[in-house]
Amino acid sequence: MRLWAFGYDMDNMKARCWYDATLPLYSLADCDRDTRLQLQAEIGRWLDAATLAGGYLRGAVKDAWFSSDARGEFSHVDASFRGATEPAFYRQLQALIDTTRDGHEHADLPSREAWHRVLASTALRLFERAFVGAGPIERQNPRRIAQAHKQLLGGLYGVKLKQALGLPTDSPAKRTARKRAGATITPQEPA
Secondary structure, three states, rough: OOOEEEEEEEOOEEEEEEEEEEEEOOOOOOOOOHHHHHHHHHHHHHHHHHHHHHHHHHHHHHHOOOOOOOOOOOOOHHHHHHHHHHHHHHHHHHHHHHHOOOOOOOOOHHHOOOOOOHHHHHHHHHHHHHHOOOOHHHOOOOHHHHHHHHHHHHHHOOOOHHHOOOOOOOOHHHHHHHHOOOOOOOOOOOO
């Protein structure tokens, strides 16, 4: 079964946009209350992290395109990010539910790391190919783009997003050692 939600986005009695979405419905009646609460908490982590990563992408796109004081509507960036991550979210959700229904203990850390890779690679791909990198080169500001890209990487691989997912974070000593060693972060494409 699927749920279809739809409606207009209104602004001062003017229709701005029509939105619709379909969502799968999962029956968890065969799971006990504690299991459902654990599933709900885990999914909440994934959604919180996706919201945070989408915000990092929106901010980086805005900073790459405009000066910091620019105002405007960037909901299309959020919608593109949600649309690009949605299939992976539902695949991972189905795997989580199947594992839970089979009575197996679900390994939280690998699924959170996989979701983190999806969020980071999708945000970077959209930034580099769909939004910022897709514009005419003569209208771009390379310095601003580089700073926005660096800001996006910092957010996607930073402590705040990892904490939202419940992933381990590096201690300050490990970060310092990594910087001294010249290690770099290399994003991975989702499988």
